[in-house]
Amino acid sequence: MTGIASSGFATLSRHSGTVLDNIVGVRVALANGTIVDADAERNADLFWGRVANYTITFNETYTPTQQDNVDALLGTQKWALSKENDDRLSIRYFFKTKSYMYGFFYGSNDEATAVLGSLMKNLPSGMVLKKNDFDFWASEEITTPGISSKGMSPRMYFYITSMTVRNDVPLDNSTAWALHCEFTKTISSDTSAWKYDNNLLLVRYDLRSKAYNIPFADSSITTMRGNFYKFVDAYKAAGGTPDALITYRDERWTIGETAKFLYGGGNFERLQKIKTEYDPNEMFNTDPQAIPALST
Known part of the structure; x- marks a missing residue:
């Protein structure tokens, strides 16, 4: 559940949210053996603690300095903070001696031309846009190897x-x-x-x-x-x-580091209280970074 629905960030997560954002209710087994339903109204604390088609590639056409690579990253960030940002565009920036970006746009060719054009205005002049048109499953196979071919991921x-x-x-x-x-x-x-x-x-x-x-x-x-x-x-x-x-x-x-990075702003403390109420003996703690119950 955690690996699939928690906070993995994928190609449409910014546009549509993660799977977790769209869950409206769950049925869970508690440490005492009971099975309960949880949503925003029922067992709200349990619920709170619960548990692409257009391909683009940017390549530089000359040997860059690290500042060129930095400018490419900052230019992408500037675009992401602007009104021209479109969450249907998902970009991955790769750290290389000659950095490049790779991603997907979910929309028509005309929409892609407009959105990608606005992004390119913020990138170093040496970066070149290359586009390829793929159908849905072909594009998903690129970002998640094995998803349609049912093979093993090479990564x-x-x-x-x-x-x-x-x-x-x-x-x-x-x-x-x-x-x-x-x-x-x-x-x-x-x-x-x-x-x-x-x-x-x-x-x-x-x-x-x-x-x-x-x-x-x-x-x-x-x-x-x-x-x-x-x-x-x-x-x-x-x-x-x-x-x-x-x-x-x-x-x-x-x-302690887990609490700060994943559960800031008081969330970790609230999770500990929920843990203590529903699993005081830590029956479900199988990982060193699992939420510990409060000491009695």
């Missing part, structure tokens, strides 16, 4: 961590540089237990392989994680309050 993750950048404290040149290293719409923060309101960007670091037999040393994860949290610290120093999405939570967080 195997060894480590993942993330944070979100909020609308009220967007990236500036300094924090965008920190992200590169030397080399939702209107949801209130207390609508559900997972705090992902007011997010502008999702920043995610992955360490992954396309083959089963390529090992990673623990030192590789430590180094990558250290670089990521240098950016997190720089964002904090600039006045930002980083949140995160539970689907991309850092497995190395302490429970």
